Amino acid sequence: MSDETIFVVDDDDDLRESIVEILADRGFQPIGCANAELALQKIKLHPPRLVIVDYMMPGMGGMALITLLKKDHPNVKIIMITAFSTVDNAVSAMKTGADDYLAKPFRRDDILVAVRRNLEEQKFARSRVEPDMDEILACLSNRIRRQILLALSLKKKMRFMDMVRYLEISDHTKVNFHLKNLKAGNLITQEEEKCYSLTSDGEKMVDMLHLVAQKISD
């Protein structure tokens, strides 16, 4: 999905061209399609971030189109436009997967505002998806680090060399490496008298480990 490509699917040539022009003016890269079938073909080859769909079209209608689109590209934003706007239509469009809904006739700015808002929302959604999941799972993917967390959940506080002995690892610098790692991930702290202990995030991780272990063993 290239960033600024936008499909405009409408059988009304005048309206479609006019929307394309408005968008092109503002630096977007609109691609017009006169019907849903053509749109599906082109979109398959070059999925956009945003699609503007007319409600009523000969052949496949707008509702059918957005159903198919959302199935293949759940992240794409869809703005539905329609001449026969009713509350029911709007609601069912939104339920089907449309992200916004504009009644014709609309002003030049209406469509631009809607487009910008939806692109923004998408950017946000894109960045929000699992912000720390990566870090956390990477952290837990190491056996030694898991052992440290479990040890701390058992004992609350441990001094460095106690931990080393507990883990039965001869090289204490190795343990130190993983402790630093966990400290960096904010799962443990080392405050009072050099003692290590779990943070609240660390406790959550321990909970999770138990959940995971349970899941794994059916």
Place this chain on the structure above:
Amino acid sequence: MSDETIFVVDDDDDLRESIVEILADRGFQPIGCANAELALQKIKLHPPRLVIVDYMMPGMGGMALITLLKKDHPNVKIIMITAFSTVDNAVSAMKTGADDYLAKPFRRDDILVAVRRNLEEQKFARSRVEPDMDEILACLSNRIRRQILLALSLKKKMRFMDMVRYLEISDHTKVNFHLKNLKAGNLITQEEEKCYSLTSDGEKMVDMLHLVAQKISD
């Protein structure tokens, strides 16, 4: 914990020396201690896999000792020996953390059998701990692989290039790499008509991802 070191904690010099001798004969490396306090000191410096503890001793008793031992070394195996054996004592010893319980007087072989059995059990416990946890968490620690799993949980079946487009990754060989990875981990299969789909393990992983996501976001 060196593999074959065994502590023998008993105030009865004759019995202690006799046990030490029996064990040494069989290639173990027994270390005798006449009281619990001394044992704790030595064990701290060199934690063993197995400790044999007398129930009744002047100063710190055997029960107190195993409580402390299990606190610092939950994995150590403890065999309790006692002259005044009752069911109640046996039960409470086991509840406190003893792993085995022998009534005096016992034959040379009784102690050897108990020692060997407990060392075996420990070896087993040691290897059993989270057998695949490593693999699984490593697998989930990659964002692309998580996305693939989620995509498949959404669509049931996907063909290769559909997946590539869905993920919006330009290099299809990269996607292939992760698909192979997931296949190797038995989380997805590719059976009918080249379509990829989740295995039952894969579905469990998806469940887990949701659990984890929930946990993380408080």
Place this chain on the structure above:
DNA sequence: TTATTCGGTGAAGAACATTTCACTGAAAAG
């Protein structure tokens, strides 16, 4: 028929994670 898309493989290298090594200064024990 020719080009394009699909669905790969395998090798090389970059990037990242982990381990090992050599060394430190501070505190505690002997």
Place this chain on the structure above:
DNA sequence: CTTTTCAGTGAAATGTTCTTCACCGAATAA
């Protein structure tokens, strides 16, 4: 007062994982 233990640091070596590149044959479309 000397030695040992504690609790580190930082660099280098190693190991693993991930990405990129170059290529392939089969199927499909133009």
